[in-house]
Amino acid sequence: MGRRSRLFGRGAAAAVLAVLALLPGAGGAAAAPGPGPASSAGDSGGDLASDLAAVDRSTAWTQLSTVKLNFPTYHPEGLVVTADRFYLSSTQIIEPTQTYPAPVDGFDRTPGKGVGHLFVIDRTGKLLKDVVLGHGDVYHPGGIDLHGNDLWVPVAQYRPGSTAEIDRVDIRTLEVTRAFTVDDHIGGIVYDASTGHLVGNNWGSRTFYEWTPSGKPVTTWKNPENLVDFQDCQYVPKGKMACGGITNLPQTPTGGGAKATYELGGIALLDLRTHAVVNEFPFQQWSAAGHVMTRNPLKLSADGDGITMWAAPDNGEESAGTQIYTWQAKVPKRS
Secondary structure: OOOOOOOOHHHHOOOOOHHHHHHHOOOOOOOOOEEEEEEEOHOOOOOOOHHHHHHHOOOOOOEEEEEEEOOOOOEEEEEEEEOOEEEEEEEEEEEOOOEEEEEEEEEEEOEEEEEEEEEEEOOOEEEEEEEEEEEEEEEEEEEOOEOOEEEEEEEOOOOOOOOEEEEEEEEOOOOOEEEEEOOOOOOEEEEEOOEEEEEEEEEHHHHEEEEOOOOOOEEEOOOOOOOOOOEEEOOOOEEEEEEEEEEEEOOHHHHHHHEEEEEEEEEEEEEOOOEEEEEEEOOOOOOOOOHHHHHHHOEEEEOOEEEEEEEEOOOOOOOOEEEEEEEEEEOOOOO
């Protein structure tokens, strides 16, 4: 098991409350499903793009808190944070995929069976609503993004080079609308507020697609980042995208070799116009189950003099279940 960071007390709680006060709609008690805040954590006060561009390997991150989710969470995929809610997409595996001895109809594995979920959670970790996503072989929701009242969710087959549908969930009613379909596995999505377009990444995030909200293709581009495979992304004003992810690296021969892996975590800031990497940095903080924090979904917010990150790296069946961790880093301002 990896290192566990120490959890701080009253000072940490005060810091979390200060961050929440910056989020639109903060100040009220958590509400039941229905009309909700229409802005995500990334829209809070501060300049997230500049802050992320200033982070480097020496930046100190402090764990502020954890929120335990006391319901079956399965395999978390995407996260959105608002003033009074968490929205968490997740994949429930009923029958795991099995690798074919040789490709069948262009696929390297069976489709498996599962159920996609979008959990609506209050800020104490209480489940408010479980929205079922997908159908048939299409049951794998990915990274999610919120724009206005529209929560965008890709739901794909759980195998590369397959198919996906792009869903729009109205967070006021939790009604799910299928916007369009894609002939590839889409594992994450971002709404680019500077163009009104959607940007999605495929299996392993090696390719990005850009569409109009109705699904008309705009462009395709190769991922310029090779440090990690992205697990969850978000729009960053203006015209940028932040993504977190993981790469499993083989250990040394004495540490188990190729049969044992080391989780390298990282975060990247990409320019959605030039498709270039603005900044990237490793993130090696560990969860209760020994996973790197960027293994599964995360979201980031600028709070005026630093960055707050929420992450849910552990699956529901692991040692401590799924917890949503809150981290904060102070970032020096550029002159």
